[in-house]
Amino acid sequence: MADFVMPSLGADMSAGTLAAWLKQPGDAVKRGDIVAVVHTDKADVEVEVFTSGVIERMLVEPGTEVPVGTPLAVILEEGAATPSAPVAPTPAAAPPAAAPPVAAPSVPGPGVPAEHRLLISPSARQLAHELGLEVDALTGSGPGGRIQRRDVEAAAAEREVAPQEAAAPAPPAPPVAAPPVAAAPAAPLTPAAERSAAMRRAIAASMSRSKREIPHFYLAQTIDLSRALAWLGQENLRRPVTERLLHGALLIKAVALALREVPELNATWEGDEVVRRDDVNVGVAIALRGGGLVAPALHHTDELTLEELMHSFRDLVSRARAGSLRSSEMSEPTITVTSLGERGVESVFGVIFPPQVAIVGFGTLVERPWITEGQILPCPVVNASLSADHRVTDGHRASAFLAAVDRLLQEPEEL
Amino acid sequence: MSTIKLTYREAVRAALRHALATDPRVFLMGEDVGGYGGAFAVSLGLLDEFGPERVRNAPLSESGFVGAGIGASLGGMRPIVEVMTINFSLLALDQVVNNAATLRYMSGGQLSVPLVVRMATGGGRQMAAQHEHSLEAWYAHIPGIKALAPATVEDARGMLLAALQEQDPVFIFEHALLYPLEGEIDDEPRAVDIAHAAVRREGSDVTVVTYGGSLGKCLAAAELLEQEHGLAAEVIDLRTLRPLDTDTVLASLAKTHRVVIVDEGWKTGGLAGEISAQIMEQGFDLLDWPVQRVCGVEVPMPYAKHLEEAALPSAERVVAAVREMAF
Amino acid sequence: MNPQEIRQSVLEALSDVAPEADPATIRTDLSLRDQLDIDSMDSLNFLIAVHEQLQVDIPEADWARLQTIDELVEYLGPRTGG
Numbered sequence: 005m006a007d008f009v010m011p012s013l014g015a016d017m018s019a020g021t022l023a024a025w026l027k028q029p030g031d032a033v034k035r036g037d038i039v040a041v042v043h044t045d046k047a048d049v050e051v052e053v054f055t056s057g058v059i060e061r062m063l064v065e066p067g068t069e070v071p072v073g074t075p076l077a078v079i080l081e082e083g084a085a086t087p088s089a090p091v092a093p094t095p096a097a098a099p100p101a102a103a104p105p106v107a108a109p110s111v112p113g114p115g116v117p118a119e120h121r122l123l124i125s126p127s128a129r130q131l132a133h134e135l136g137l138e139v140d141a142l143t144g145s146g147p148g149g150r151i152q153r154r155d156v157e158a159a160a161a162e163r164e165v166a167p168q169e170a171a172a173p174a175p176p177a178p179p180v181a182a183p184p185v186a187a188a189p190a191a192p193l194t195p196a197a198e199r200s201a202a203m204r205r206a207i208a209a210s211m212s213r214s215k216r217e218i219p220h221f222y223l224a225q226t227i228d229l230s231r232a233l234a235w236l237g238q239e240n241l242r243r244p245v246t247e248r249l250l251h252g253a254l255l256i257k258a259v260a261l262a263l264r265e266v267p268e269l270n271a272t273w274e275g276d277e278v279v280r281r282d283d284v285n286v287g288v289a290i291a292l293r294g295g296g297l298v299a300p301a302l303h304h305t306d307e308l309t310l311e312e313l314m315h316s317f318r319d320l321v322s323r324a325r326a327g328s329l330r331s332s333e334m335s336e337p338t339i340t341v342t343s344l345g346e347r348g349v350e351s352v353f354g355v356i357f358p359p360q361v362a363i364v365g366f367g368t369l370v371e372r373p374w375i376t377e378g379q380i381l382p383c384p385v386v387n388a389s390l391s392a393d394h395r396v397t398d399g400h401r402a403s404a405f406l407a408a409v410d411r412l413l414q415e416p417e418e419l
Numbered sequence: 420m421s422t423i424k425l426t427y428r429e430a431v432r433a434a435l436r437h438a439l440a441t442d443p444r445v446f447l448m449g450e451d452v453g454g455y456g457g458a459f460a461v462s463l464g465l466l467d468e469f470g471p472e473r474v475r476n477a478p479l480s481e482s483g484f485v486g487a488g489i490g491a492s493l494g495g496m497r498p499i500v501e502v503m504t505i506n507f508s509l510l511a512l513d514q515v516v517n518n519a520a521t522l523r524y525m526s527g528g529q530l531s532v533p534l535v536v537r538m539a540t541g542g543g544r545q546m547a548a549q550h551e552h553s554l555e556a557w558y559a560h561i562p563g564i565k566a567l568a569p570a571t572v573e574d575a576r577g578m579l580l581a582a583l584q585e586q587d588p589v590f591i592f593e594h595a596l597l598y599p600l601e602g603e604i605d606d607e608p609r610a611v612d613i614a615h616a617a618v619r620r621e622g623s624d625v626t627v628v629t630y631g632g633s634l635g636k637c638l639a640a641a642e643l644l645e646q647e648h649g650l651a652a653e654v655i656d657l658r659t660l661r662p663l664d665t666d667t668v669l670a671s672l673a674k675t676h677r678v679v680i681v682d683e684g685w686k687t688g689g690l691a692g693e694i695s696a697q698i699m700e701q702g703f704d705l706l707d708w709p710v711q712r713v714c715g716v717e718v719p720m721p722y723a724k725h726l727e728e729a730a731l732p733s734a735e736r737v738v739a740a741v742r743e744m745a746f
Numbered sequence: 747m748n749p750q751e752i753r754q755s756v757l758e759a760l761s762d763v764a765p766e767a768d769p770a771t772i773r774t775d776l777s778l779r780d781q782l783d784i785d786s787m788d789s790l791n792f793l794i795a796v797h798e799q800l801q802v803d804i805p806e807a808d809w810a811r812l813q814t815i816d817e818l819v820e821y822l823g824p825r826t827g828g
Contacts, residue, residue: 125676125706125707125708126703126704126705126706126707127676127704127705127706127707128707129706146708151710152707153676155636237806240805240806241805241806244797244803245790245793245797245803245804246794246797247796248790248793248806250786250787251786252787253784258687291785293764293765293766293783317787318787318790318791321787322791409824420748522772605748607747607748612751612799
């Protein structure tokens, strides 16, 4: 038997809300299957299971917030499959029980007892979750007592009239406390505004911690992109619009390949030591429309062709903006790249996202006078910066990294 | 930009005239399309204007002349085949399914069948059990073709012109009761988009999805719902039955959370069922109520007027279905 | 396609990319990039949407000099067989 627990989806996550189950008791699952959606301050994330087997029963109802590590469901494993450790340093799942489980795995588990079966429309369930209402506490006006949107709306209206209560008690360690719901008698925040405020709080906590704990140092390099852009222009001329490459894709690929040469920057800080990572998963900082930031990972960035990278990048951006990222994308970047697009400033010195040990920044592409063979000519350049963790590396190795990025961008056809 | 008033019938004729005048590869072929002017008077006057090579009467053999249309398009022509009604098209289904729809695939892309087939469809004219079918769902089922259902005067003209630009077969279903429908449109014939549905009336309480001859009934139902029950229905005209534009339906559902599909064909195994499945798959979390369907009653079409009316979707049945969704 | 239809398609493609913008408030004679928050990714997605809707592929060089919706519509007009 193995527990499927509330995963940690970011260094500062201490608790999450189970938004929805995507499987039912009795369903067979294999490692990697998406079984639930978890709502965090930053996004609604699809969560994968790491054991294969059959779901015996759910332990937590949708709409409930629980600390990271809380068992959410019990899975009867097939054979001797052991759950692999979740990526964040949370305690491993409970060891398999000595005695075999009573229910035979082939018979679908009894699941939720019949009398607890809740009739609620999908849309009402979604709305209840958005408004922070427990579905169990609602009464339904639909056929068979089915809960509909208007029942959820009515309950929310009633709640506004009742006195406000403080939200869940502050979790022990990290500083992301869930503050009480705003007590102002004026109109309550819309669900979207609440999510936005929660995201701001989460970012604030994460960035403060990073600056407190990580001794940042900074290096910068101005990189001549004339060759890269000339090559890109030619490439894009012959490509259909759906296959066009953005210059950002070249920058990301160069970073990924440079990390192979300076692998100590492709690592995470775990407790009191640095752990080198084999895979290069570049996190890309994506600004969300209307404010907010997420930095999900492009897996195996160094092994992707530019086309694949571009496709994955576009896909990540759309899903990030639509709020449908997967848990492995949120918890596995090994380094982050942040860029300020067309209207930003010339250089950006980012704050490292713990537990990563570095962040690469790219400013806006600008034309500057450049000396080539003794002549001053206009040249498109970009300022690349590296913020690195001084516990893990020093200026000498860090500058080798930026030099590698520069060198790689001078041969764009090799990227 | 000037406009003209014309009927749906005249709009189809205008498209035919424009196509015949501007593209020498186009010709019209079907039963009685020549001197008689077409069973529904769509091609009235075209024989005189364009001559017997361009406007060709076909013998009473749907399989034969649809097959000839396929052959002509393989040979580089752009035939418009008029099958008098969808009822008689059953005799040509083998040509449609096994030749028109599949030659591109079976030839590894070497052959293309740019055939346009128009047919009248639907009931409500007391033509009884064998002559009032709505089998658009059978065509929408076939990969390799497009199926269009113009419900407005503009689409009646524009869809035919758009269909002629396609490289693969296109089937256009003209509900017979729409031919006298009047409308005012741009006087310049042009093709319309055939990839998207259209919101014909905006609303936020319930989404009503339909196509072809049922559009008018749904708009009437929406009016009744507003006047008598204070409910605002959003009416969507699918316009294209294959491929289906589910995105427009889902966008509406995101506002209303309730949907009724109105389809003159029989309910079992029909187009409404396909749309319902797609809504369930892609918009599960948007639904506050199971998807409802108002379809043709599951009987052979009666001849007697009052029974025929009872067997078809009507504004009253749509209103009743919406009200059952417990607002 | 007539200019109205092209404008409609362009606005639809823009709404996909910038859903928070109200199409009714977008000025067609002012720079798009000034009115909406669109980055290079959004621009690319917009060009792809235009390609899907209108079957017109706008090269990078042309896109760079098209500032407003009016200019876009004028550019697309002859290219959509209207």
